[in-house]
Amino acid sequence: MNIIMLGAPGAGKGTQAEFISDRYNIPQISTGNIIREALSNGSEIGKEAKSYIESGALVPDSVVIEMVRQRLRQDDTKNGFILDGFPRTVPQAKALEDMGVAIDKVIDIEVADEIILERLSGRRTCSSCGATFHISNNPSSKGNLCDKCGAELTIRKDDKPETIAQRLRVYHEQTEPLKDFYEKHGALQIIDGKLSIEKATSAIMEALEA
Numbered sequence: 103m104n105i106i107m108l109g110a111p112g113a114g115k116g117t118q119a120e121f122i123s124d125r126y127n128i129p130q131i132s133t134g135n136i137i138r139e140a141l142s143n144g145s146e147i148g149k150e151a152k153s154y155i156e157s158g159a160l161v162p163d164s165v166v167i168e169m170v171r172q173r174l175r176q177d178d179t180k181n182g183f184i185l186d187g188f189p190r191t192v193p194q195a196k197a198l199e200d201m202g203v204a205i206d207k208v209i210d211i212e213v214a215d216e217i218i219l220e221r222l223s224g225r226r227t228c229s230s231c232g233a234t235f236h237i238s239n240n241p242s243s244k245g246n247l248c249d250k251c252g253a254e255l256t257i258r259k260d261d262k263p264e265t266i267a268q269r270l271r272v273y274h275e276q277t278e279p280l281k282d283f284y285e286k287h288g289a290l291q292i293i294d295g296k297l298s299i300e301k302a303t304s305a306i307m308e309a310l311e312a
């Protein structure tokens with residue numbers, strides 16, 4: 103099963119992608135996590151991406167497309183994968199088609215901007231494994247430490263209020279047109295992102311198994 107998760111930043115793509123990944127035993131490929139890892143390793147891609155990610159802009163298509171092309175060549179994607187945060191522009195979606203990758207389902211989690219603001223400002227991210235929590239909706243049982251690996255939870259630089267507004271603008275301008283793109287392909291499934299995490303997971307599983 104080859105799956106794409108669509109939705110604004112903070113809609114819950116990463117959280118739900120983790121559940122799908124466990125359930126179907128297929129890798130979650132988060133371009134945001136790959137870029138943040140490159141940033142902390144100080145690699146060339148990380149240096150190139152730094153100013154974009156920190157200002158809430160998108161990293162250039164050419165960089166991200168190449169990153170995904172290489173990731174999809176790895177063996178663990180043979181039985182399927184979940185793309186979390188890619189494609190984010192129409193040229194990225196076209197590049198994915200040009201790679202000859204067949205997409206089975208596109209899950210679009212829809213959430214109003216006001217809720218996104220509240221979610222992102224309360225989001226905490228593990229500095230080591232990238233797992234995400236929310237101070238009230240989805241807290242770690244270990245307080246300010248990650249439930250999964252025990253590392254410290256931090257506020258992402260791009261989860262600051264002024265950057266959140268910019269990321270939402272970018273989402274509406276550049277990523278939202280993908281809904282039309284995938285609706286035409288007949289693969290789009292819309293999920294109400296206001297639902298609790300558990301209810302959204304059930305709705306997604308139902309959509310995937312339909």
Ligand code: AMP
Binds near residue numbers: 111137154186191
């Ligand atoms: P995310 O963790 O998915 O919210 O991504 C964080 C940031 O990484 C975004 O605001 C972009 O700067 C960059 N990024 C992640 N995925 C992409 C993508 N597909 N295209 C361009 N930039 C991306």
